[in-house]
Amino acid sequence: MNGDTLQQHARNRVExxxxxxxxxxxxxxxxxxxxxxxxxxxxxxxxxxLIVIVKAGPEDGKALREQHEDITPGYHMNKHHWITLHPGGTLQEDLVDDLITESYLLVVENLPHAKRPVDPRTFSQRE
Known part of the structure; x- marks a missing residue:
């Protein structure tokens, strides 16, 4: 994916x-x-x-950085809890979708129950 495609794909997933x-x-x-x-x-x-920055669990972020040259520590963010997705390499759309959804769920699970728009335990990666 090039930068425009990566960012547009990310926007589409967030919608x-x-x-x-x-x-x-x-x-x-x-x-x-x-x-x-x-x-x-x-x-x-x-x-x-053009880059995309998302949250990741510390161990997941470390593993992702080791497995994908297009994933680096979060630009201008806490390097243990954020990762940067770079265009032009081998990142697949499904992986980008999953990383964005996981980032969203990491935030949702720390919200008070009354403010959660979804149940993070049951919300599907593909919803």
Whole structure:
């Protein structure tokens, strides 16, 4: 996937996630996606490269970085809890969908039960 395709694919997946909102708290160059005020995905451009930044569990993030050269520590984020997806390599659409959904669910599971738009234990990766 090229950068435009990667970011558009990410946007399309977010549209399927209940309660997800797009905001611009860091200015127009950063698309920040939140659920009930908590960030789960960012889109931006660094050095001409369009990237996607998502949350990941520390062990999952480490394994993903080791397995995929197109996944690096989170740009401008906590390197243990965030990963950056880079275009132009071997990232498959299904993996990108799963990583975005997992990031969303990591945030949702830390919300008070009354504010959760979905049950993180039962929400399917493919809903």
């Amino acid at each position: 399927e996630l209940p309660g997800a909102l797009l905001e611009y708290p860091f200015g127009p160059d950063w698309d920040v996606f939140k659920v009930h005020g908590k960030v789960f995905m960012l889109l931006t451009e660094i050095s001409g490269e």
